Amino acid sequence: xxxxxxxxxxxxxxxxxxxxxxxxxxxxxxxxxxxxxxxxxxxxxxxxxxxxxxxxxxxxxxxxxxxxxxxxxxxxxxxxxxxxxxxxxxxxxxxxxxxxxxxxxxxxxxxxxxxxxxxxxxxxxxxxxxxxxxxxxxxxxxxxxxxxxxxxxxxxxxxxxxxxxxxxxxxxxxxxxxxxxxxxxxxxxxxxxxxxxxxxxxxxxxxxxxxxxxxxxxxxxxxxxxxxxxxxxxxxxxxxxxxxxxxxxxxxxxxxxxxxxxxxxxxxxxxxxxxxxxxxxxxxxxxxxxxxxxxxxxxxxxxxxxxxxxxxxxxxxxxxxxxxxxxxxxxxxxxxxxxxxxxxxxxxxxxxxx
Amino acid sequence: xxxxxxxxxxxxxxxxxxxxxxxxxxxxxxxxxxxxxxxxxxxxxxxxxxxxxxxxxxxxxxxxxxxxxxxxxxxxxxxxxxxxxxxxxxxxxxxxxxxxxxxxxxxxxxxxxxxxxxxxxxxxxxxxxxxxxxxxxxxxxxxxxxxxxxxxxxxxxxxxxxxxxxxxxxxxxxxxxxxxxxxxxxxxxxxxxxxxxxxxxxxxxxxxxxxxxxxxxxxxxxxxxxxxxxxxxxxxxxxxxxxxxxxxxxxxxxxxxxxxxxxxxxxxxxxxxxxxxxxxxxxxxxxxxxxxxxxxxxxxxx
Numbered sequence: 161x162x163x164x165x166x167x168x169x170x171x172x173x174x175x176x177x178x179x180x181x182x183x184x185x186x187x188x189x190x191x192x193x194x195x196x197x198x199x200x201x202x203x204x205x206x207x208x209x210x211x212x213x214x215x216x217x218x219x220x221x222x223x224x225x226x227x228x229x230x231x232x233x234x235x236x237x238x239x240x241x242x243x244x245x246x247x248x249x250x251x252x253x254x255x256x257x258x259x260x261x262x263x264x265x266x267x268x269x270x271x272x273x274x275x276x277x278x279x280x281x282x283x284x285x286x287x288x289x290x291x292x293x294x295x296x297x298x299x300x301x302x303x304x305x306x307x308x309x310x311x312x313x314x315x316x317x318x319x320x321x322x323x324x325x326x327x328x329x330x331x332x333x334x335x336x337x338x339x340x341x342x343x344x345x346x347x348x349x350x351x352x353x354x355x356x357x358x359x360x361x362x363x364x365x366x367x368x369x370x371x372x373x374x375x376x377x378x379x380x381x382x383x384x385x386x387x388x389x390x391x392x393x394x395x396x397x398x399x400x401x402x403x404x405x406x407x408x409x410x411x412x413x414x415x416x417x418x419x420x421x422x423x424x425x426x427x428x429x430x431x432x433x434x435x436x437x438x439x440x441x442x443x444x445x446x447x448x449x450x451x452x453x454x455x456x457x458x459x460x461x462x463x464x465x466x467x468x469x470x471x472x473x474x475x476x477x478x479x480x481x482x483x484x485x486x487x488x489x490x491x492x493x494x495x496x497x498x499x500x501x502x503x504x505x506x507x508x509x510x511x512x513x514x
Numbered sequence: 515x516x517x518x519x520x521x522x523x524x525x526x527x528x529x530x531x532x533x534x535x536x537x538x539x540x541x542x543x544x545x546x547x548x549x550x551x552x553x554x555x556x557x558x559x560x561x562x563x564x565x566x567x568x569x570x571x572x573x574x575x576x577x578x579x580x581x582x583x584x585x586x587x588x589x590x591x592x593x594x595x596x597x598x599x600x601x602x603x604x605x606x607x608x609x610x611x612x613x614x615x616x617x618x619x620x621x622x623x624x625x626x627x628x629x630x631x632x633x634x635x636x637x638x639x640x641x642x643x644x645x646x647x648x649x650x651x652x653x654x655x656x657x658x659x660x661x662x663x664x665x666x667x668x669x670x671x672x673x674x675x676x677x678x679x680x681x682x683x684x685x686x687x688x689x690x691x692x693x694x695x696x697x698x699x700x701x702x703x704x705x706x707x708x709x710x711x712x713x714x715x716x717x718x719x720x721x722x723x724x725x726x727x728x729x730x731x732x733x734x735x736x737x738x739x740x741x742x743x744x745x746x747x748x749x750x751x752x753x754x755x756x757x758x759x760x761x762x763x764x765x766x767x768x769x770x771x772x773x774x775x776x777x778x779x780x781x782x783x784x785x786x787x788x789x790x791x792x793x794x795x796x797x798x799x800x801x802x803x804x805x806x807x808x809x810x811x812x813x814x815x816x
Contacts, residue, residue: 216614308556310797316746317794430618434618484626492619
C-alpha cells in the first residue's frame with residue numbers, strides 16, 4: 161500500500177517535471193513568470209499553512225521574512241559591477257559590495273554558480289528563520305493574537321528599515337538586475353521539495369505534536385509535548401520557507417524594492433491558505449495555483465472595459481475588492497469546517513470559546 | 515552646546531504637536547480596546563473606518579451645502595452606523611467561531627474597505643477642506659502653535675469625559691463592562707448582547723471618525739490607505755496601555771504620539787524610522803509587560 165503511494169507520487173513528480181520542461185520551451189517570458197509565481201506561492205502557502213493551519217498559531221509576517229530572503233539572495237548573487245551601478249545615490253558598504261561568488265576549484269563555473277545560488281537561497285532562508293526565532297521566542301509565550309500583531313509589526317519594521325538603510329539595500333530605489341533564474345525547474349523543484357518536506361514533517365512525530373497543539377493545548381501539554389519548543393520550531397521552519405520563497409521571487413522577477421513587500425503580499429498568501437483549507441496540503445497547492453493565475457487573469461478588472469455596448473472607465477481597486485470579497489465569503493460560509501477537527505466538531509467545545 | 519539643542523519655544527511646539535497626535539491616537543485606540551474587551555477581536559478594519567470618516571467629511575463639505583460644523587457632526591454619526599453595519603456583516607455571522615476565523619474576516623474586511631475606498635474615492639490624494647476657524651496659528655507667550663494642535667486635545671478630552679460617563683453611569687455602559695468581564699455569564703443575565711456590541715462598534719467608529727476629521731485638518735491629504743499605519747499604531751497604543759482598558763488606551767495613545775514626535779525632535783537622524791518607533795515599543799512591551807501598563811493578568815481558563 162505504502163509502496164504503491166510512493167510509486168504514484170514519483171509518477172506525478174516525473175510528469176510534472178516533463179510538463180515543466182515542455183512549458184519552459186514554449187512559453188513566453190510573461191507566462192513563464194506566472195508559472196514561476198505559482199511555484200513560489202505554493203512554497204509560501206505551505207509555509208504559512210504550517211504555522212497557521214497545522215500548528216494553530218497566527219502569523220502575518222510573511223512579507224517581512226520574504227523581504228529578508230529576497231535581499232539576501234540579491235546581495236549575494238549580484239555581480240559587483242551591477243551593485244555599483246545600482247548604488248549611485250549612496251555607495252554600498254564595501255563588505256557587502258565585495259561579496260561575490262566563491263569559485264570552487266576543479267568545478268566548471270556553471271556548477272559553482274549553481275552551488276552558490278543554492279547557498280544564497282539557504283542563507284536567505286536561515287536569516288529569515290533567525291529573525292523568526294528572535295521575534296517568535298518571546299511572543300510565543302503569549303496568546304496567539306499577540307503573535308499576529310507582533311509579526312505584522314515586524315514585517316512593517318523590516319520594510320521601514322530596508323527603505324532607510326541606503327548603503328545596504330539601496331533604500332526605496334530597490335535593486336535592479338538580479339541575475340535571473342527563470343527556468344521553470346528552479347522554482348518548481350523547490351516547490352516540490354517543500355511539498356515533500358511538509359508531507360514528511362506532518363507524518364513524523366513532530367507533525368503529530370503540532371496537530372495535537374492545534375487541537376488542544378492543554379491536552380497536548382499533559383501528554384508531555386513541550387508547547388513552546390514545538391511552536392518555535394514550527395514558526396522558525398515557516399519563516400525559513402518564507403525566506404526561501406522570497407529569494408526565489410527575487411531571482412524570478414529580477415527587481416526588488418521595499419514596496420514589493422507590503423502587507424498585501426501577506427494578504428495574498430493568507431487568501432491561498434484560507435481557500436485551500438487550513439492544514440490541507442493538497443488544497444494549498446491547488447489554491448496557490450488558482451489564486452496566482454486568477455490574480456493575473458483578473459487584471460482586466462482594473463482596466464477600462466469595452467465589450468460591445470458596455471464601456472466603463474478604468475476601475476483601479478476592483479480586482480482586490482473581488483479578492484477580499486472572496487476571502488470574506490469563504491470564511492463566513494465555510495466557518496464550520498475550517499479550523500475544527502472532527503473531534504472538536506463532535507464536542508462543539510469551541511462554541512464556548514467565542 | 516551642540517547643534518541639537520533646541521529652544522524652549524521649539525520644545526513647546528513639539529510638545530503641542532505630540533499632544534495633539536497623541537490625542538488622535540487615543541481616540542482611535544479606544545475603538546480597538548472596546549471591541550477587544552468585549553469580543554476578544556482585533557478589529558483590523560478600524561483604521562479603514564477612520565479613513566472613511568475623513569472621506570465622508572470631505573464629500574460632505576465639498577459637495578453638500580451643509581455648513582462645516584454640521585458635517586463634522588453628521589459624518590461621525592454616519593461612520594458610526596457604517597461600523598455597526600460592518601459588525602453585522604463581517605463579525606456577527608462568526609460569533610462562536612474560533613478567534614482565528616474572526617481575525618481573518620477582520621483582515622478581509624479591512625482589505626475590502628481599502629480597495630472599495632480606492633475604487634469609490636479614487637487613488638489620487640484629495641486635499642482636505644480646512645475650515646478657516648481651525649487653520650492658522652496662535653501666539654502664546656512667544657510660542658506659535660497651530661490652532662488645531664490646541665483644538666484637538668480639547669475635543670478629545672470632551673469626548674473622553676462623555677465616553678467615561680456613558681460607560682460608568684448608563685445601563686448600556688454597565689452592560690459593556692459586564693460583557694468584557696465575563697461574556698457568558700453576562701449574556702445569561704439577560705443582557706442583549708447584540709445591542710451592546712452594536713453600540714460598542716458605533717461608539718468606536720464614531721470616535722475613529724472624529725479622529726479622522728482632525729487628522730485631515732492636521733495632515734490635509736486624504737488617500738484610501740491613510741488608515742493603515744495609524745490603525746496599526748493605535749492598536750499598539752491599546753496593547754501598550756493594556757488591551758481592554760480604556761484609560762490604558764488613552765495613556766498608550768499619548769505615549770505613542772508624544773514619543774514619536776519627541777524622539778524625532780531630539781534625534782532628527784531617526785526621521786525615516788518614525789513609523790518603526792511604535793512597533794519597537796510594542797515588542798519591548800510584549801517582552802517586559804505583556805499585559806500592558808494598566809492591564810490585569812488574565813487567568814488561563816482550562
